[in-house]
Amino acid sequence: MKIKNIAAIFLILLSIWILLNSQFQIEVMIIGVILSFVISIIMGSRITVFNELKFSFGSVFYTIWYLFVFLAELVKSNLDVARRVLTPSLPINPGIIKTKTVLKSKMGRMILANSITLTPGTLTVDIEDDILYIHCIDVCCEDIDKATAAIVDKFEKILVKIYG
Amino acid sequence: MGNILEIIGAVLVLLGSVFLFLGALGLVRMPDLYNRIQAGTKASTLGTFLTLFGLLLIIPEWWGKLVLLMTFILITNPVSSHVLARAAHYIKIPLTDKTVADLLNKEETTYKVNEEIKNE
Amino acid sequence: MVNTLLFISAIIILLAILLTFYRFIKGPTAPDRLVAFDVMTVSSLALIGLIAKFSSRIIYLDVAIVYGLLSFLGVIIVSRYFERGL
Structure with a gap:
């Protein structure tokens, strides 16, 4: 239960670190892994939102599918609002x-x-x-x-x- | 090949800026606060998203920070608009005359939430 | 070609920010001004991105990230203040 929570926070922090640096040198990666590990251990018992996450093939697939559905709806909503504003x-x-x-x-x-x-x-x-x-x-x-x-x-x- | 990507990116940037402009126009034209939130935040989300995506096609080396910004906007913008609408309804900002229905009963919902905050 | 299109988009975004500024000054209630502020900052994120492209400096994108963070926190905090829940 707690391991899953810590792992989720660790992965999110590490991906933010990689995006911020956008380079894969070994020193940068080591610092990022250490920092995310320490922060996720400290915060792991306090942030409980990620307890409900399920890591499985199906959930990853549906998350990506959901992202596409969501982006299509976003474009549709903007066209709808634009039509109303321009009338x-x-x-x-x-x-x-x-x-x-x-x-x-x-x-x-x-x-x-x-x-x-x-x-x-x-x-x-x-x-x-x-x-x-x-x-x-x-x-x-x-x-x-x-x-x-x-x-x-x-x-x-x-x-x-x-x-x- | 790179040239075609650049042109597609520039067109996307232009499209995004047009959406931003339409959102600002909606902000000026809509009659009450809730409709302004609808027009403003949706259009600004997609507009900024498209602009940054176009920049990503033009300058692929900047992928890290651009992707971070796009995710950040996609996550935080609906949250801030929801919090704003809730706060506005709590302090009884009036809805426009065209309003058909208002089924949100304030005494039941928002006061309870504030009690929870006090107990913490 | 590409630079011209980007320049035109920057001008359109600037016009959009001016329109939201009108709502920011006029807006009859305080939440109206807050909505205008929100839309204005999010639009200027796009403008900062374009300026970073024009002067080809990636460091400006860091400015955009911090700006977005501050604007989000500002909107949340002022909304909580309206609700007397701060």
Whole structure:
């Protein structure tokens, strides 16, 4: 349990170090490994977010797949907002609605909320347990089940496979 | 070959700057705070992302820091917009007249969260 | 060709920052100004990247990283202050 946590923090810190230096000389790498190891040992017992991560082939595959789905939605959302901004009459129909999620883990909920924020016309305002309050630029339906089907489901069905 | 990559990169930079401009225009035109957050943060995320990606195609030697910046923006921007929207709803910034529904009940949610903070 | 396109994009980004500056000055409430500040700093990250390309100095990208970090922390802290949760 704790080993997984330390390993996740170590890998993240090491990749940031490599990106910052962007060179693979042996001295640089040794310093990076030592520093990340010490910091991850110190912080390992305090940061508990990574406990829910699963290292397996399936989760890596679905993470990459999720990244592509997410980038496609990001482009779609920007075209949608650009169309609304450029129309002279400003066609908006805003409101705050409720949706529900089945995800249990904190990490999964965080990623879901961030993805919803960046998808077409929606913005997560608050989370209370499994209820997400979402501000829509164009409200489709006030019913909780229909809104969940329209906004949350397309991300959730991938995130369930990664975070269970 | 390198030349074609450079031109693709320059076009991506141009596209990103157009998205940034549209986001700024949305920030000026939208009627209330929440719609401004929607227009502003989304467009600025994709705009900056595309600009840095175009720079990555033009100057591949700078990959490390550019990739770090792109990941950083992709992670932090939605977080800051969400925190801002929550804070604005908490201090009762009014929604525009066109608003259809407001199902967020303040007394139930935000006060509870603040109690948790006090207990820590 | 490439440099001209990059120059045009830099000017467009500058115009965008000016537009957000209008909202920053006018914005009726404090959160409006904070949104304008957020968009302004994120746009200037792109501008700093372009300036780094023009003067071909990678060190400017470090400036962009620290700038982005400070802007993110600033927005979070001011939002928490609005919520009286600081």
